[in-house]
Amino acid sequence: MxxxxxxxxxxxxxxxxxxSPEVAAEVQESSDGSASSQKTVSLTDVPATMEFIAAAEVAVIGFFQDLEIPAVSLFHSMVQNFQDVSFGISTDSEVLAHYNITRNTISLFRLVDNEKLDLESKDIEKIDASKLSRFIEINSLHLVTEYxxxxxxxxxxxxxxxxxxxxxxxxxxxxxxxxxxxxxxxxxxxxxxxxxxxxxxxxxxxxxxxxxxxxxxxxxxxxxxxxxxxxxxxxxxxxxxxxxxxxxxxxxxxxxxxxxxxxxxxxxxxxxx
Known part of the structure; x- marks a missing residue:
């Protein structure tokens, strides 16, 4: 008992x-990191996408069928908030088929346990920043993850x-x-x-x-x-x-x-x- x-x-x-406000500030500081020129990588074929995932401890990929939806610009805005995460984006039909993507999806791949996690949202096109940020923050496990x-x-x-x-x-x-x-x-x-x-x-x-x-x-x-x-x-x-x-x-x-x-x-x- x-x-x-x-x-x-x-x-x-x-x-x-x-x-608490103090701890929240520390969490935010650790995820923000220093300003850098990190950018979203365009993934145009399956081999490049596989190589991109294999090279990162944590990779977040936006699989989009339409780049004109608001979720795409929101996705790009996340890059500077997570300096220890690699961001990629793909609209290639073969890439989407390889990862069994049938609709706009944001997926997180992590090396530490070979997991692929999809952001659950009925309407990914209208997802807000807090939900996307929280999905990445919670699931970004590295070889060594700071608690x-x-x-x-x-x-x-x-x-x-x-x-x-x-x-x-x-x-x-x-x-x-x-x-x-x-x-x-x-x-x-x-x-x-x-x-x-x-x-x-x-x-x-x-x-x-x-x-x-x-x-x-x-x-x-x-x-x-x-x-x-x-x-x-x-x-x-x-x-x-x-x-x-x-x-x-x-x-x-x-x-x-x-x-x-x-x-x-x-x-x-x-x-x-």
């Missing part, structure tokens, strides 16, 4: 999308049921090198484990950290979580290395649990949330 309550509280917290309550929805909708969280302050001097190593490790488990970054410098993320019974003094740390049976484990690490991450993940996949050594902690209700 206690485990069920903890699961419910955790999911309720992660799926919460009504952000925020909006992205959490996409994480739990993924077919990958094991999530690894690196909890670390992005302001620390070791952050850049640690992230680089974490990304290298993520490639080793692509399709098996979702790699997530939780910035401990963001106040709102304290609840995620405390859920896994970790304290600031124990960070950086890794936490691994399986959505199917709520099994989880943690590891405090002095240094983020590919070897540490790989060994921790391999151990979890083989059923080894470090937390089995301190079961007394497990009996404490997770009331922080």
């Amino acid at each position: 206690e485990a069920d309550q903890s699961r419910l509280l955790f999911l309720l917290f992660l799926f919460t999308w009504r952000l 925020n309550p909006v992205k959490a929805i996409g994480l739990f909708n993924s077919v990958i049921q094991i999530h690894l969280l690196l909890m670390m302050n992005k302001a620390s001097p070791e952050y850049e090198e640690s992230l680089h190593r974490y990304q290298k490790a993520a490639k080793l488990f692509q399709g098996k484990i979702l790699f997530i970054l939780v910035d401990s410098g963001v106040k709102a993320n304290g609840k995620v950290i405390s859920f896994f019974k970790l304290k600031e003094s124990q960070l950086p740390a890794l936490a691994i979580y399986q959505t199917l049976d709520e099994a989880w484990d943690t590891l405090a690490i002095a240094e983020v290395s590919v070897e540490h991450v790989q060994n921790f993940c391999d151990g979890f996949l083989k059923g080894k649990r470090l937390r089995e050594n301190h079961e007394s902690e497990e009996k404490t209700p997770k009331a922080e949330l």
